[in-house]
Amino acid sequence: MDIKNEVLYRVYFLLFGLVVPVSIILMYKTVVIASVEGERWRNQGRDNYLEYRTVEADRGNILAADGSLLATSIPYFNLYFDPHAPSEEDFKKNLDTLAHCLATYVLDGYTVGGARAYLEGLRAGGDRHVVLKRKVSFAEKKFIEEFPLFRFGRFRGGFIAEKASERKRPFGLLAQRTIGYVRENAKPVGLEGQYDRVLGGEPGQNLMICVDPAADLWMPVDDLTLIEPVSGSDVVTTIDIDIQDIAEEALLRAVNHHDAEWGSAVVMEVETGAIKAIANLGRTDEGWWETYNYAVGAAVEPGSTFKAATIMALLEDGMVKLDDSISIEHGRTTFFGEVMEDASPYSPKLDTIRVRDAFEISSNVGIAKMVQEHFGAKTSTDNGPARFIQRLKDFSLNMPTGIEIGGEANPYIKEAFSSRDEWSGTTLPWMAIGYEMKISPLQLLTFYNSIAGGGRMMKPFLVSEIQRFGETVETFRPTVIDRRIASDRTIARVQELLESVVENERGTAYKLRSGRYRFAGKTGTAQVNYSKGNRGRRIGGYRASFVGYFPVERPIYSCIVVINRPRRGGFYGSDVAGPVFREIADNIFVSKPELHRPINTGPRPALVAENMPGFSIGGAQDIKTVLSYLDIPHYGSPSTELAVLRPRSDSLVMEMRSLPDNLVPNVVGLGLRDAVYVLENRGLKVEVEGFGKVSRQSILPGTRARGQNIRLYLR
């Protein structure tokens, strides 16, 4: 029993002398730390390693009217390598294969041995954030991520991929300046700049916890304090990517051909004022670029294109009628000793002509004399020049258009007799022909657009909608600046004049006319950098322009083309800018079937077999669908995939057309795409001549197909 008791005493000593007291001490310490000193430790822990980190929002897109992306953010990755993250063993084991992969795919100009030495050098060095490659795509990142060693990830493999995004303009140059940009340390430009708030969204905030201070690895904390970034909205523009392409292309060819300083072309929708295209090209050392938005920002002397405003003022004041006679003095006169000459080749032969003729041939003398005669006098009761200026203001020619993008130039119209504006006797006649004033191409186009629109002036605009995730959140309606800038009669007269510029043989734009549609407009050839010296005027170049609208019957688009200081191939508006207008109009006309007049507007003729689409070939099911939709009587259900239509007197019959596997099939009647598909599936090589449908094939149907060349004649 003694032994037993000794053991028990000792066990109880352990229990009550060691285990129980230690338990109590541990509990006591827990309470001290967690509760008594709790406040202090909690404070130390609170702001230690938690941090609000900004989470960048996705920037919205800029879209063309049809939804094409004009500007979008493309994510890319910058790849880095931490040479000290891998263990010695992993590093050694994978060094050779990694060097091989890097030399082959990533590091340009490195041999495998060189890459190996480079990696070893990095491992010996101190940098833990070595650039491998910048701006790689997601696909490329995924590929590189799978390299030996890298595939172990960030901590074991040392592979670091940092995401960033880049603004891309999928259409490149197209409307580049109008789309614009937002960059650090630069003035924001264009729509990107103007809609920065809308596109940019709201950056979010995320409570992040530092998981590993050494590696700067942060983990988001699931927390109610998270502020989700709000992605930017999409800005839908009015720009029609087809028209923009047409305009940019035509302008580029012209500025190139004429070696101009800059050129600008704008297409506007007459009814709404929506800008469908806006192209600006300036000469740089590296070719032609959208370096400046000349259409919006370049207020320049318009020259003859302004005569439409002048004549409109005269007509509106009832001063002249189109058939009144005026003397143009063979195209040369003087105002207060200052010589004014016509540029028209007809002028020297002409003296007394009608007002409409003066406009057609763009007679400076004729227009200026009329203005001088009717607005030149200043009496105690009537201030003629002030009336003229007021007319121009009535046409809103002194106001900026208020287009959405920044940097719009203000028009400059002198005040009558203002000494600040250096008003002189010659000011009025020269203003009449578009000098001593400044106006931007867009502002002038807005004026012409209102002529095309029957006198209603629309505010030009570029942005039609704001969208979020494809849902419209805000719509911008077209805005009317002035419901009627002049009386209907006056507008009709001016329209008539603008048409005659193109339609009449002596008109300055006569050679530009088109047989397929009619357009109206006015040429302009303004002198630039001129100076009046002792030996007459010195001219530092010309600015060719054309502004007009089409089709005249029901104007849909108006367009202005301005080409500054062409150095080659002529300088007249009709030679330099006019062809660009014509090219733009032609292409729009071709690409927009809605502009075409229906050939036959009469009642639909009774359907007879002759008009039926006989001998067409196509998918049997497709033909059936089409015929049913068009409500054309038809019957027959061929067992083959293809069917041929045969006309009957009152209906169509679908017949089978089989395509045997190893034989050359009969492809006559098929479209090229179907024919090529069918023939190449049988191993034949197809050559093509002509266009349309297959009318003849060089190898007879039923010949064994052995990979021959077959020639198709299309008609």
Next chain:
Amino acid sequence: MSQSTRLYAELRGDRTIWAIIAVLAIFSVLIVYSSTGTLAYRTLAGNTEAILIKHFIIVAGGLFLTYLAHLTHYMKYSRWAPVLLITSVPLLLYTVFFGADINDARRWIEVPFVGITFQTSDFAKLALIIYVAREISSKQDYIKDFNSAFLPIILPVLIICGLIAPADLSSAILLFGACVAMMFVGRVAIQYIVLLLLLGIVVFAMLVLLGEFFPEFIRSETWVNRMRDFVEKPDGGYQVQQAKIAMANGGWFGLGPGNSIQRNYLPSPYSDFIYAILVEEYGILFGFLLIALYALLFFRATRLVTKSPKAFGAMLVIGLSISLVLQAFINIAVSVHLVPVTGVTLPMISMGGTSILFTCISFGIILSVSKYIESVSD
């Protein structure tokens, strides 16, 4: 018969100890799940479920081992003891020289072909405790003698602890302490016990010195740094401060399961500082409960000692339970900044394959003894 009554009938032995195991196992799964957030974030892209499942399987496997171990008659362990002890020596030697480096410490060996790592000290610990229990019980008649009793008992203890110490000093000290406690309960003379404690301190000092010359094998630099932190910094080093912040965050009732913040800052929240995470998520009261569970385990062990008809059973129960409780208390003491940072795990709770498995076997052996006692007293 319902499932639970069948299970109850199946599990023989001290029901309280069974309950303790069950509660600890549940704690283990819960806390490991929430404390592995950063581990999963780093290695498995946030896939904590994978770690949870792995840990759950280990715990379940451990409980099965407990069941098997408690079925085995405890006297069999006495017979196996010498073989187990001798096997552990080459294993430990191999570990010291060729073991796998994990967290800068060479404590593991890789089992060939299977690919799992195995902490040899866990095995050696179990083997040594069984062996010492056997020696003490067989030498009860002349236990106070130095040459015939004390020396034969202490020599294997010194050898095994000496082999464990280079890589894992704290485990060695713990094992040494457990053996000393067994000898104390086993009626070894008090003066020898005191001598042993002095010897331990001398050996520790020598190891530190040796480490200066052979840093490859002895991690004395780490120990010195940890000791210095403990002595010189009243608030504790970085890790201890983070643990304190964790407990302070928890307060009396905790932040709630899975809401730990500090798991992100504690280097091994799923093992060394798991107590701090427990308090952070479940509060001080659960901390008390955990400590009480271990104390209760030892209390039940003392009950078994009083009832045990055979000395071997008593010694075995005391050795295994004191080893578990000491380890648990040291682990908790690290978190509450009572001792320097050691790196011992919280038995049954911390993540770590072999640690849990051997702890479960230890429980199984204790239960085997209690089962025998029950059957005798019935």
